[in-house]
Amino acid sequence: MxxxxxxxxxxxxxxxxxxxxxxxxxxxxxxxxxxxxxxxxxxxxxxxxxxxxxxxxxxxxxxxxxxxxxxxxxxxxxxxxxxxxxxxxxxxxxxxxxxxxxxxxxxxxxxxxxxxxxAERLAGIAIQSFDISPTAQEGLHHYELVLTQMLKNDKFVKGRVNVYVNGVQEGQPKKLQFKDLTPNDSVNRDLGFRYFQKMEGDVRLPEGFVARDVVVEIVPKGRKRVTKSFPWREVAG
Missing domain, CATH: 1.20.58 (Methane Monooxygenase Hydroxylase; Chain G, domain 1)
Known part of the structure; x- marks a missing residue:
């Protein structure tokens, strides 16, 4: 070079x-x-x-x-x-x-x-989140519910979960249970977890029914029940 x-x-x-x-x-x-x-x-x-x-x-x-x-x-x-x-x-x-x-x-x-x-929450079972989203099928909604208890509390939780939807149909107030709205028995009501449990399923609202809010009721064996209400417009995507 x-x-x-x-x-x-x-x-x-x-x-x-x-x-x-x-x-x-x-x-x-x-x-x-x-x-x-x-x-x-x-x-x-x-x-x-x-x-x-x-x-x-x-x-x-x-x-x-x-x-x-x-x-x-x-x-x-x-x-x-x-x-x-x-x-x-x-x-x-x-x-x-x-x-x-x-x-x-x-x-x-x-x-x-x-x-x-x-330190950031009370002891015991808590409803961590609840969400509802529409599916591809008309009138069919998918829901997800997450339950938790603090990590230091390692006792196994058993019981049942009740979910209701309050609304109006034909001008009259109406209360419906999710277990009666499932098209394929997808609603699981059995409670059984140590730290957290995710429950999900599909529900179909009746024609003409206008949902207002959803009430989740946790009924654990030997413990105080926990109830929480969610406005439909906030949890429904």
Missing amino acids: KAGDLIVKNHRPVRSKLYWLGMAVVALGVVVAIYTFGVSQGGYYYLESKAEKAKLEADIAAIEREKKALQSQVIMLKQTQAVDGSAYEDVRNSLKQLQDEILELRQEVEFYRGIVSP
Whole structure:
């Protein structure tokens, strides 16, 4: 090679950025996998103490920092002509995936906060959440009910669950039980859990019935019953 010859090297800054982006997504996947394994083994090996919950929150904070770094890269990539449209789209899609995963983890942390943080709630059984969503079939709704009790209380809970919907039909108030509205015996009324129980099923409201609110009644054996009312417009998606 003669002195003064020009050497051209193939420099791919975008590939480097996409590589580190991929590593961030993989790291997030590891966190989610660990969490999912814990839940599958009884739901509480990974989050059965405040310290472990704090660790998950720290993981989320680390991922948040990765997200900010990726956002900075997106801004830089927008301002340079060295990246083609497909590479920029890859970065943008990966960033959105990361944001969705963070949101999902935050929701899971909030769910377990009520179990592992007894100072934040009263002792005993609690109705953690209740949601109703329409299905593809006209008039058919799918519901999900989550019940919990504090982690330090490991007594097995047995009993039954009653769910009612109050509303108006033909100008008259009416109270209907979910167990009478199921088209395929999908309503489970049996209570049996130690830390949490998720109950779900389908209900079909009568034609002309206008729902106002849903009442969930927990009747555990040997314990005080728990009742909570949910406005239909708030829980029905």
